[in-house]
Amino acid sequence: MQIKILVTSDIHGYMYPTTYLKRHENQDIGFAKCASVIENVRKNSASEDLVLVIDNGDFIQGSALVDFLFRKGNYQVKELVQAENIIKYDAAILGNHEFNYGRKYQEKINSYRKHPILCANILDDDSKPYMGKAYEIFEEKGVRVAILGLTTQYIPHWETQENIHGLYFKSAVQTAKEYIPRLRKIADIVIVAYHGGFEANENGVATEELTGENEAYELSKIAGIDALITGHQHRKIATFYNEIPVIQPGYAGEVVGAIELEYKDSVITKKTAKLLSTRGIDPNNTVINLLESDNKDTEEWLDKSVGVLDKGFKLTDVASARLHGHPFIDLMNYFVREATGVEIVASSIFNNQQPGFAQMVTMRDIKANYPFSNTFAVLEVTGKDLLAALEQTAMYWDEEEGRIVVATKNGRQRIPDFNYDVYGGIDYTINVSQPQGKRITNLCYQGHKIVPEDTLKIGLSKYRAMGGGDYQMFDASKIISESEFEVSEVIVQVLTQNKKISPKNLPKNDYNVLL
Structure with missing residues (x-):
């Protein structure tokens, strides 16, 4: 059995294949192209494969398109989320930029989403996960896969107090150490999706957190994690740390991250980490058509x-x-x-x-x-x-x-x-x-x-x-x-x-x- 984890991260509102620096661009970026890549993988996967699709945060803020939608007021984001739902994500992770437009805007977007938002280390006044869920369990043919969501704890260093009032930010490493033993008891495979990245020591080697902003290397050392998804830094990473596959799928939809695990007789027999490029890929027409009017208005506003x-x-x-x-x-x-x-x-x-x-x-x-x-x-x-x-x-x-x-x-x-x-x-x-x-x-x-x-x-x-x-x-x-x-x-x-x-x-x- 193959378990395929497909990941977008740091889309930052780039739904179309354009940077908006000029009109009529067709760059090798954008959510619409990621949608086509993911669709192709699903079509070419065997019926017995488990394909899970995760967004690793920073989806709703960044591009001129989403800035224009926010400025229109009244939270006119339904088409944006409908376009997102086309991918049929299994789960999404909370990113730091999800807070930029305020909690009401964030919560309005979440009300349209058809997938859970996972974050174990941002807690409310009752010490419960702010988004309601810390993890999700997926089961296929008796194999249970757990996805634990984590977010950089550094958000209070950037965000206005109004947008994070009443929230508490714990270390991703500390939180993972609390959850992983529990998840190992109820799941066969445990994957951590972390909206954060890697610090590096004086030799340029990924290492433990230096500031607390990026704790990914320390996460990779925690026993019981089978794969690690990272983001936040906009780097393109597909490698192994401490013998577990690690990905970080760039910025603005330039690549889709892919981790593949072969599972046989209750054991992972093979692990791979790779990046699937959007270069030369045709964008998903449904995404393009859904946002066509908003994109046209954005271009006119920009000019x-x-x-x-x-x-x-x-x-x-x-x-x-x-x-x-x-x-x-x-x-x-x-x-x-x-x-x-x-x-x-x-x-x-x-x-x-x-x-x-x-x-x-x-x-x-x-x-x-x-x-x-x-x-x-x-x-x-x-x-x-x-x-x-x-x-x-x-x-x-x-x-x-x-x-x-x-x-x-x-x-x-x-x-x-x-x-x-x-x-x-x-x-x-x-x-x-x-x-x-x-x-x-x-x-x-x-x-x-x-x-x-x-x-x-x-x-x-x-x-x-x-x-x-x-x-x-x-x-x-x-x-x-x-x-x-x-x-x-x-x-x-x-x-x-x-x-x-x-x-x-x-x-x-x-x-x-x-x-």
Whole structure:
């Protein structure tokens, strides 16, 4: 008997094969293509096989389509969930981004779903699983398979208190150790589906949790687990850890994860882990047709003009912009300043594909440059906190043969692009030739040297203000205010109110990266 576990994860609302960066894309991504891959596996499986399909979280937030549906109000999500139900999931796991639009929105979506949502380690006031179920048992020809759902415990570091009030977040490892012995008594096969990923040690090897955000490697060491599903990090992983198959199926529907277990005479005789690509696959027509009207409205909304800028805000060399500064960064910091009313602000260039802004700005341009549902917040911090944050962001750089390069560690980038912040409203220098932790020099505000005892107000994205990106010097206790509007709405408001913003009119700071 073959047991096939098919997994989507981190779909993030990408139902169509498009990134929405431009019209008429046909990319090798999207839920509709995943649906076709899953349908093909089902058709080609033997009648005695058990095929289980799991979504591993972060389904409802992320793309321009789901952002548009949320903005329409009145929770108009029926077609979205009807499209999801086409796959006939056996279960889904709660992801951290499921909370972004609020509990009422999440619960409305769940009311249309035809499959259970599993999460054992997010508990309500009665210490019971918030979603009602910790696990599900599936039986085929006398073989019982248990799926235990777990979610990263790090959600309180990112999410607003309003969206998680009354919920308690336990370690996934601690929770698994409580459930696995019980499940082994009632099931023949136990699979853990965890919306979280892997930390890595200094040698780049997956290891026990370092922050608590990603506990997958520790999970893989727990006796009694036959297979491990992971997500959250948007990586493509199909491998074995501690002799159990492990998958992580990427981002936005680029692949479907597949774990296959051969089961004979009460023993698993063979295990495989692989990724099934959506490349060249035709999307599921039923999904496409269900969401056709919503997708058309989304495209029209994205093409709506919202303002005009002067020349100079296009990004043609992102690496140079991070290294030397750029009017685009000044502009993003200007938006933060307008939303928060404070002088010291910070922003990031999230990835190397960000286009910057042309003179005529549309909603599509805004979403391309700021794709997240986020707000701005004001932190009250000490000079010591600010220096620590700058030293952390300075770890992005390294020196190689007399050149400044992006730092790597065991073949991986040390600091992700979206965690490299450029500050406005202060003057500072990053001296890459100095040891990490001692790189920031000439740190001044309004002509005065910043000292550890200073009290400062700084404007940041809510994600960073909550400590996102492992900026442990920041946290919710230091937030003193938050902007009312999401970042994209702030950008629209500023562009509408300012007829023409020019690079030469934006505040500048003395920002240098040198050897």
